[in-house]
Amino acid sequence: MTExxxxxxxxxxxxxxxxxxxxxxxxxVVGGAMxxxxxxxxxxxxxxxxxxxxxxxxxxxxxxxxxxxxxGYVRVPVRLAATAxxxxxxxxxxxxxxxxxxxxxxxxxxxxxxxxxxQTRGSGGYVERWTSATVxxxxxxxxxxxxxPGTSPTTGSARLRWYLAxxxxxxxxxxxxxxxxxxxxxxxYSDVRHGTVAxxxxxxxxxxxxxxxADAAPWPSNTAPTVTLPAAxxxxxxxxxxxxxxxxxxxxxxxxxxxxxxxxxxxTTAVSQGLTGTTGPTLAGDGTTTVPGSVLQVTCTVTDDxxxxxxxxxxxxxxxxxxxxxxxxxxxxDPGWTVVGDAPSTGAALGDDDPTTKVLSPQVTTAxxxxxxxRLTPTMPREQVRLVAGQVTPTVPSGDQVTVELLRGTTVLAxxxxxxxAPADVxxxxxxxxxxVGTDPPAWSDLSVRVTVQGT
Numbered sequence: 001m002t003e004x005x006x007x008x009x010x011x012x013x014x015x016x017x018x019x020x021x022x023x024x025x026x027x028x029v030v031g032g033a034m035x036x037x038x039x040x041x042x043x044x045x046x047x048x049x050x051x052x053x054x055x056x057x058x059x060x061x062x063x064x065x066x067x068x069x070x071x072g073y074v075r076v077p078v079r080l081a082a083t084a085x086x087x088x089x090x091x092x093x094x095x096x097x098x099x100x101x102x103x104x105x106x107x108x109x110x111x112x113x114x115x116x117x118x119q120t121r122g123s124g125g126y127v128e129r130w131t132s133a134t135v136x137x138x139x140x141x142x143x144x145x146x147x148x149p150g151t152s153p154t155t156g157s158a159r160l161r162w163y164l165a166x167x168x169x170x171x172x173x174x175x176x177x178x179x180x181x182x183x184x185x186x187x188x189y190s191d192v193r194h195g196t197v198a199x200x201x202x203x204x205x206x207x208x209x210x211x212x213x214a215d216a217a218p219w220p221s222n223t224a225p226t227v228t229l230p231a232a233x234x235x236x237x238x239x240x241x242x243x244x245x246x247x248x249x250x251x252x253x254x255x256x257x258x259x260x261x262x263x264x265x266x267x268t269t270a271v272s273q274g275l276t277g278t279t280g281p282t283l284a285g286d287g288t289t290t291v292p293g294s295v296l297q298v299t300c301t302v303t304d305d306x307x308x309x310x311x312x313x314x315x316x317x318x319x320x321x322x323x324x325x326x327x328x329x330x331x332x333x334d335p336g337w338t339v340v341g342d343a344p345s346t347g348a349a350l351g352d353d354d355p356t357t358k359v360l361s362p363q364v365t366t367a368x369x370x371x372x373x374x375r376l377t378p379t380m381p382r383e384q385v386r387l388v389a390g391q392v393t394p395t396v397p398s399g400d401q402v403t404v405e406l407l408r409g410t411t412v413l414a415x416x417x418x419x420x421x422a423p424a425d426v427x428x429x430x431x432x433x434x435x436x437v438g439t440d441p442p443a444w445s446d447l448s449v450r451v452t453v454q455g456t
Contacts, residue, residue, distance in 0.1 A: 156180030222359030
């Protein structure tokens with residue numbers, strides 16, 4: 001099997017030629033002049049349209065000597081007032097233009113109910129084999145023509161399927177239409193043509209030919225790009241840093257967008273100063289961005305030439321030489337945890353020295369639990385971790401359990417479980433766990449506290 005594709009990604013405003021679309025899906029441009037346009041496109045920077053009402057088409061010479069399958073793909077948003085049929089795709093046998101094996105027409109271009117027509121032609125002239133239900137205007141369609149000229153005048157076949165953009169399931173399917181009369185011109189197709197007129201835009205066309213072309217898997221539709229960022233880094237306060245995003249896509253990545261949020265004792269702050277490269281693959285921050293005892297959450301979003309996006313997030317962690325406490329965020333986990341007092345967030349309440357400022361868990365019932373986790377300020381290695389007593393005060397009935405844990409990443413370092421008979425403080429003693437944290441600053445940059453209330 002031979003496969004030829006072309007994304008039609010020429011320079012908008014220029015004329016379409018055989019070699020400037022970015023692929024090899026055709027060898028000649030015939031008929032009315034075709035030009036590249038920047039909008040609308042299915043994907044990539046351009047698509048193609050005829051510059052006049054005179055039909056033009058892209059021709060791919062196949063020139064096979066035996067029975068073949070030829071498959072054509074075209075994506076068509078309709079922006080047309082004309083009423084004449086538009087030839088979207090045709091496969092011609094070796095007899096040339098007077099003998100067509102099969103073709104796809106767009107009919108009713110000026111009506112409210114346009115449709116696609118599967119048409120064949122042999123010695124008896126054109127024969128319409130199948131008509132689709134109404135196709136939508138101003139919507140990208142994928143039209144696939146699968147046809148075989150056969151080995152005798154009546155053994156050819158054709159099949160038309162059309163899809164809404166990238167859907168893997170056809171919206172319309174003619175089924176296999178057998179008995180196509182190719183006027184005795186057996187021996188293969190000579191060329192496949194993708195056509196358009198003024199107002200009909202085509203994008204990403206191609207041809208497969210060879211005896212196994214119809215059995216090949218469909219061409220993949222546009223898939224979202226992926227982007228990978230480096231693992232979390234720990235840097236000293238007041239120093240610069242940089243991150244490079246590595247993106248991959250089945251087409252092309254056309255843009256990078258970065259977002260940086262700083263988590264510290266004052267809450268979450270968008271970092272907009274001290275950054276460079278915010279629209280490129282490498283982002284850098286100077287020393288003004290690395291505040292002691294904070295975590296920079298860095299997110300990169302890439303967009304491909306089909307408009308799909310991929311996102312990745314990493315962290316830049318900045319230890320403090322002072323005592324660590326809980327970051328002033330609402331943490332992660334189950335909803336419903338609230339602040340008692342005037343703290344702006346549950347994390348701020350956990351780190352507040354005022355004993356009347358607390359975190360209140362949701363009420364639990366039998367065999368139901370609720371859990372929430374808060375990050376601790378990155379610190380240098382120390383002899384103790386400050387988990388303030390009297391700040392976690394769930395209101396629970398007798399018999400329910402409250403568990404407080406110290407974690408490094410997902411590893412539990414220390415656990416304290418109590419079964420209060422009345423509202424009470426839960427104090428976690430972590431001194432024995434500190435030797436397992438590690439002696440390097442990175443090990444002290446991903447500590448968190450997790451609180452669980454379990455109904456019994």
